[in-house]
Amino acid sequence: MTTSTAEIGVIGGSGFYSFLDDLDEVQVETPYGPTSDPIALGTVAGRRVAFVPRHGRDHRHPPHKIPYQANLWALRSLGVRQVLAPSAVGSLTPAHGPGTLAVPDQLVDRTHGRDQTYYDDGGAVHVSFADPYCPLGRQTALDAAHKSDWQPVDGGTLVVIEGPRFSTRAESQWYAAQGWTLVGMTGHPEAILARELALCYTPLCLVTDLDAGITEGEGVTMDEVFRVFAENVDRLRSLVTTVVGALPSDRACPCPHSLDGMNLPFRLP
Ligand SMILES: CSC[C@H]1O[C@H](OP(=O)(O)O)[C@H](O)[C@@H]1O
Numbered sequence: 706m707t708t709s710t711a712e713i714g715v716i717g718g719s720g721f722y723s724f725l726d727d728l729d730e731v732q733v734e735t736p737y738g739p740t741s742d743p744i745a746l747g748t749v750a751g752r753r754v755a756f757v758p759r760h761g762r763d764h765r766h767p768p769h770k771i772p773y774q775a776n777l778w779a780l781r782s783l784g785v786r787q788v789l790a791p792s793a794v795g796s797l798t799p800a801h802g803p804g805t806l807a808v809p810d811q812l813v814d815r816t817h818g819r820d821q822t823y824y825d826d827g828g829a830v831h832v833s834f835a836d837p838y839c840p841l842g843r844q845t846a847l848d849a850a851h852k853s854d855w856q857p858v859d860g861g862t863l864v865v866i867e868g869p870r871f872s873t874r875a876e877s878q879w880y881a882a883q884g885w886t887l888v889g890m891t892g893h894p895e896a897i898l899a900r901e902l903a904l905c906y907t908p909l910c911l912v913t914d915l916d917a918g919i920t921e922g923e924g925v926t927m928d929e930v931f932r933v934f935a936e937n938v939d940r941l942r943s944l945v946t947t948v949v950g951a952l953p954s955d956r957a958c959p960c961p962h963s964l965d966g967m968n969l970p971f972r973l974p
């Protein structure tokens with residue numbers, strides 16, 4: 706148990722393994738086991754921030770084995786109420802190539818077998834998920850990107866695949882034909898678990914590749930994802946810093962009310 710606190714959580718994705726200087730590290734006990742790594746606590750842009758690298762700092766957790774429940778639970782127990790989620794994604798739209806920043810507004814779950822709820826026992830709890838992301842967080846991220854001259858793609862649908870393999874060419878073309886615009890492996894169940902804890906959750910997607918939708922070449926590789934991410938990580942870190950400073954702390958969004966009126970089987974941390 707720790708007495709340390711933070712108000713904003715950042716979950717770093719592939720290639721985003723550190724965020725805070727001058728930090729404290731805490732290991733938070735959760736009913737769901739250990740977090741991906743100890744959580745780093747520090748101050749960024751005048752705000753208390755908790756950072757956890759979703760795959761671990763040595764990228765040892767593959768996307769289907771990330772302790773998503775523990776990560777979100779631990780962040781909330783440290784006081785976090787707003788979560789920023791940088792992530793490397795493939796683009797299903799050739800016009801939005803590597804280096805594009807996207808803030809999707811929809812999600813399609815194509816994963817299977819992942820623990821995707823805290824409400825397994827003790828009574829049914831059904832949260833609304835029509836709009837999976839925090840509207841205030843999204844707007845803050847978009848405004849910050851515009852100000853930093855990184856014109857973002859506003860909206861779009863992130864399809865989350867089970868992985869760890871990348872998509873076949875046929876799958877990629879099928880996703881694009883549905884009108885889905887981005888593909889990743891970690892956006893689910895992270896976003897729904899945040900909603901189930903009444904947290905704000907905002908994705909910040911960095912396009913690293915065009916997936917397998919293009920008809921030539923071998924399709925995306927892990928090396929390509931890491932290379933393009935590394936080329937853009939300083940810019941992304943700086944954007945996350947700006948968003949942290951700009952996030953309104955009053956949370957005038959629906960997220961804090963996602964569990965209103967529900968009979969919860971346990972107290973939220
Ligand atoms: C490193 S290649 C695929 C890997 O990258 C993305 O991770 P994250 O969302 O944590 O940035 C993708 O979802 C896969 O897990």
Ligand SMILES: Nc1ncnc2[nH]cnc12
Nearest residue numbers: 793794795888889890916
């Ligand atoms: N093409 C892709 N598919 C799934 N996850 C990704 N992460 C980065 N690029 C990806």
